[in-house]
Amino acid sequence: MDIKIENLTKKYGYQKAVDNISFNVKTGEIVGFLGPNGAGKTTTMKIITNYLNCEEGEITIGGKSIKTNAEEIKKHIGYLPESNPLYNDMPVIDYLEFCAALQGIEDKFIPGRVREMVKVCGLNSEKHKKIGELSKGYRQRVGLAQAMIHDPEILILDEPTTGLDPNQIVEIRRLIRELGKEKTVILSTHILSEVEATCDRILIINNGAIVADGTAESLRKKAKGNEVLSVRIEDGDADTIYKTLKAISTIDSVDFTDRSKNRFEIQSSVGSSSKREIFNVCVKNGWVLTEMTPSETKLEDIFRELTLN
Amino acid sequence: MKSILIITRRELNSFFDSLIAYIILALLLGFTGFLTWIRGFGNSDVFMLNQATLGQFIGVAYWTLFFIIPALTMRLIAEEKKTGTIELLLTKAISDRQVVIGKFLSTLLLICIALLLTLPYVITIASIGNLDLGEVICGYLGLILMSATYISIGLYASSITSNQIVAFLATLFIGLFFHIIFDLLKGAATGFIGDFFSMLSLSTHFESIARGVVDSKDIIYFLSIIILGLFLTEVSLSKRKISG
Structure with missing residues (x-):
């Protein structure tokens, strides 16, 4: 099911939480929401799940407007809210059965679904405990289990991996990627490496507006147009190498990172690559090129650049 | 309809799991039992009256339920608002109205169970x-x-609140008007105003039914307050959507 959001605006009083946001999410796509606190990620998710209304704008899911088909559409959405609220007085199994029944699963299929979710989310050892007795990580797993219990076509996950141990994080990310092949997934997170590891597409939201939209790759390209290489050249005099490198036409700047070890950081001018030229220069002068690494712009830097202003 | 029953079943289970149900049953049976059989107010228990009548029991239950019900209803929505589970509940494939009716029925069912247990008195x-x-x-x-x-x-x-104590006191406060204040005002005023308060007073309508006269006027009175209450609850739940 595709999600189509057009000109969505949501105000809390005079404050605009979401300001004229538009984007599409296609089936089989995992979209990651990134943004500082209070950027409007959670509000957008709450509107998609029909917990909040959108005053302005239109959301269509699978070709149907959520304003007129709320009950129908809610069946196809699995939602994990930010704070992961759960009924503490209910045993895990009972809670999952309750959620399955509410989502309209036929009675005869409920035990099977619950069993599967217990297996998928690794809840087997805790399934008879009351939710209130569980640790944070297990609560998070129960939250994920209830979101996926009815095999929804759309998954909205607000910070799905908080409170999980590293093994479980890897496991859940793998699960989300698996699900994302045939379902539509929107997740929000603060962990930038998580977005890179799981999402096909990244939306960076700041002050209620989308400031970047694309794959991690394309965001990098956009953030920094020029190539940066860290290079180590041996068997030559550092200053001579420095001057020779500087003379190459495509190179913008050369800096020493470690003079004694002949390490340099080389920035090419916008839109050009100087890897070949550096290699050729080394060959010509009989130097040995022992290291050449393109240094990638970190997602953290892009994030800071876009959201700090 | 099925969704309503799912909610009702969960709430009812929750009453029994958290001991609330047992305490309520013990209170109702204890109070009514004691005052009906052992020592009624003003020596009005069954043996003193020397009459085979349920009047004493009904009168005691009337007041006991008045105090018990706010304690049952206070957590129904306030608790979910406080813990945030209301968000999870309302984003499931269920409408606000179904949630309200489901919760209403669960408590009504618990009261019916409690009243059923008083049948041995009868x-x-x-x-x-x-x-x-x-x-x-x-x-x-x-x-x-x-x-x-x-x-x-x-x-x-x-x-209307996420604080259970506030919910409890607000229920008692509103209830007090219907339970006794309108009745007192009815006695204090005459003519049109007296009739007006008499019409609003729950005790007037209750007594008329308890006497054995089931008038459509009384039924309509009860039903309209019930429906108004449920409607306002639904509105109050939906208010989150347009919060400004």
């Missing part, structure tokens, strides 16, 4: 004298209608 009284069956049925009908009314008010009070 059987005992019937065995020692000539009990009017019509009076019994009407008395219970009155108690159920009255309970439903206060549950509906309590549900509304629970939906």
